[in-house]
Amino acid sequence: MINMSHEHTAHTHVSSCSHSHSDQHEHGKTPIILFFVGLAIFIISFFLPAGVWSNSFAFATIILSGYHVIIEGFQDTYVETKRNKKFTPNVHVLMALAALGASLIGDFKEGALLILIFSAAHFLEEYVEGKSKREITALMNMNPTKARLIEPDGTIKVVDVSKLKIGDHLQVLNGDQIPTDGKILTGYTSIDESSINGESIPAEKTVGDEVYGSTINGDGTFIMEVTKDSSDTVFAKILKLVNESQSNLSKTATKIKRFEPKYVTAVLIIVAIYIIATPYLLDYTFDQSFYKGMVFLTVASPCALAASDIPATLSAISNLAKRGVLFKGGSYLSNLSDIKAIAFDKTGTLTEGKPKVTDVHFIDTVNNQISFYSDIIVAMEKKANHPLANAIIESIVTTTDLDVTIENEIGKGLITHYNKHTYRIGKPSQFTQVPKDIEKFNNQYTKEGKTVVYFSDNDDVVGLIAMMDLPNPKAQKVINYLKQAGVHTAMITGDAKTTGEAVAHSLGMDQVVGNVLPENKSKIITQLHDEYGLTAMVGDGVNDAPALVKADIGVAIGEGTDVAIDVADVVLMKNDLTQLSYAHRLSKKLDKVVMQNIVFSMSVVLLLVTLNIFGKMNLPIGVLAHEGSTIVVLLNGLRLLKPLH
Known part of the structure; x- marks a missing residue:
């Protein structure tokens, strides 16, 4: 495997949290330092006497810890509004206004607390997602x-x-x-x-x-x-595709992300209407109306909504990490539950990655010599340096250890002379006179996708050996699970289609695409996406890199090349395909937990807003109930730390 030391970045899929800036801004250490300075000042404020100094320290927390929230909230709102040509605010704006609004009515600490909770979730998300641009130095190192x-x-x-x-x-x-x-x-x-x-x-x-x-x-x-020119080789095309794929990444919006602008816009409109209308409808003074409006803005701030996704996602990621499944961003785990199609590389992914002897057949007339022939075959293959030789040596039982000298002749295969006999092992095409019995088995094994070699004694073919890269024993369970889950399964392989079909048929897969060069793998991923929707790709080699990057979710096998692991979004470190189905099940559960959190958090907001309208709510109680709902949402998310049964 290639040694490398470079950073990975997940595809810029939109995060499962509600922070719209996460794919647009690069933060240095300054905002994080300011956050902790603000947190320290907030703690100090509790030891100061109530009044100007305590409030000043709490307000300083809002400015310092919420610096990036406030700046980016208004900046992103401006940019997105301009791009979409309609008002597109984000939660940052609402949080900033809620904190400032709380300060305006004298509840500085409540405003500071809101900012601290939201900012902490924001930095936590950035830590999980990672912001550095994916490099491909490992792939470049393989270029001759x-x-x-x-x-x-x-x-x-x-x-x-x-x-x-x-x-x-x-x-x-x-x-x-x-x-070249x-x-x-x-x-x-x-x-x-x-x-x-x-x-x-x-x-x-x-x-x-x-x-x-x-x-x-x-x-x-x-x-x-x-x-070919060095810039036009097959390998150069792989490099080019990976580069292009990284600069043309699709974004998959999550549920919270899609809901966020509508929610924020609605809250801002309702608050403005509330402040203006309540003096006329409920006989409030303007000061009372403004106070109630700030309470509304505070209780409607989406702390629980913002916490609906990140803690739950982190818990699920931690659960999977203990099982050797590494996700390089929460959005990929969130989106895994929605995949409609999944493509697999064959060699080393659905198969064991090395050929094994599946069948050995000798003609009936040499039954009394099978033991000797086995000794000769193994003795010949021991002198050959070839993966097929290793497969034969490991599988054929010998009785005597013979010492022979071999010749590897072009067009003829391995040849040895022993006791005045000439023995040869080679491709079927190298032999002219072949018994019908041998031809029949050769045709049968070839249709099954196996590689066949003949063994001859003095030019008389007396036997054959069939070999195949066998299916991974765990692949069958995974394919069965995916089919039951309604996910379209496809195999993409550089092998001949008959070889791929043999493996795919034994696994019960829906589709096989054979004779595929790397530059075409990513095209097939695009076709699957266009036909079925969200598409994942599972592979282990350099040749899989373009497809892994092009897929909505790229899954690398841990024993594959460093390049595949680097460009993928998910890595199965233990080379255990069954962990893929476990991850899909956990992603489904994550989806349910997040939806529960969203419904619960919004229900609490609705209740608090209703009580506020009827004068049954003040700011301290509102903040207490609001933050209590956040704790409930956090605890619900932590349930995903428990293993699935």
């Missing part, structure tokens, strides 16, 4: 920088990839990172292309085959011709 250029006189010169031109000839040694896209002129090798297509099984390449920059060469050495 050097190439072995073959000069006209045949000498080799190491040059920067940026200096390569189309038509240049390059030498690629075993284990090298392929510097091109085609093989001479040589034969196997190449790990997982950084491009996610395929766990290396691709065998020979003359005329295409190779891609950033992929890793295996044991062979070859000469290649550059066919």
Whole structure:
């Protein structure tokens, strides 16, 4: 995995709290310092005698602790009103007016308390969401920088990839990172292309085959011709897509966010009407009317509403963190309950990420030699350096440890000579005379998405071995849960469609898209979003990065590459897919708890406002009842710390 040290920022989805500025402002340390200075002054005010000094200290708290709330409240209201071409206030404005209104009628400490509660929630949200711009230095570090250029006189010169031109000839040694896209002129090798297509099984390449920059060469050495400019390679397109996706991020408004401007506008209008109308309707003096108006503004201030989401979301995030599920922002957990479609990468996500032997078949006439053939096959594969070799060695039981010498011949596979017999292991296409029995099983296994190799004795095919990257045992439970929850499930894979369909069919998935290059993965995410709505993506490789960024919620597998983890919004650290369904269930519960809090907080506000209209409410009682409702909302949110059963 790539070592990196850079910051992550969540997509700029609107936060689940009601602070509209959270995606627009960068705060330094000054507002936080002022907040704590204001808090200290507020505490000191309680030790001062009632009067000018006590009130001055409380008012200083409003100015210092509420500095950013007041400034941004009016600034954001102006900006959003101008942008939307209609009055679009936020809770900051209401909080600022409520605190100042309380001060106007002499209740400085109540105003200070309101500001402190709201400001604390605001900073808490910023801490959770994070404000630094997502960087992609880890992805950049994987971009090849050097190439072995073959000069006209045949000498080799190491040059920067940026200096390569189309038509240049390059030498690629075993284990090298392929510097750019091109085609093989001479040589034969196997190449790990997982950084491009996610395929766990290396691709065998020979003359005329295409190779891609950033992929890793295996044991062979070859000469290649550059066919693309370094800025136009497949890997360069991945970088470009990730960059573009970060600068074109969609915002998903939460329930509170959508409700906020309407609520604030209504309160401001009602307060103005209340102050003007009550002297005529209820025979109040103007001073009494103004006092009642300030009480109204205070009890209508949305402390409980603002606390409806953040504490509950933090509790749920903490619950999930204990289970190894990390969310990089509360909005993603809030929005997870609303997903309509979810796409999965295949290799390493829905599957175990490495091939295993699933079937071994020998023709009937060699039953008495199966044990010996197994010894020969394992002995040959032990001398090969290939993932398929490891799968065969781990799966086939031997009785005798044989020592053989192998040859890896282009177009023929592994060959060894033992006791005057020639044994060969290779692709089915390398053999001409094949028993019908073997062909039948080859066709069957191939349709099942398995990779098949033949084993021959003196050019007579006597057996075959089928291998496959098997489904993750926990994937079945997750897919079943998502289907029951009404979420459309799709697989996006760089593998052949038949291979993907085999895995998807066994898991009961709704859709399979195969032969997909990274630059097309994000397009498929867009298509899913257009057709179904809010879409999530689960992946583990560099090739998944553009799709993870493009998705409304990107989920990375913890054992995947650092790049996937960095650009994702959710990370399953324990590589346990079942935690995804747990997170979805908890998100559903979070949605219910938040709605309960909203209904409760607004009901309390409605009750207090009604009592105020009929003269049954004063400011101290209003603040006490109002803050009491906030505590109830906080405690309700803390229930999400408890594990789900």
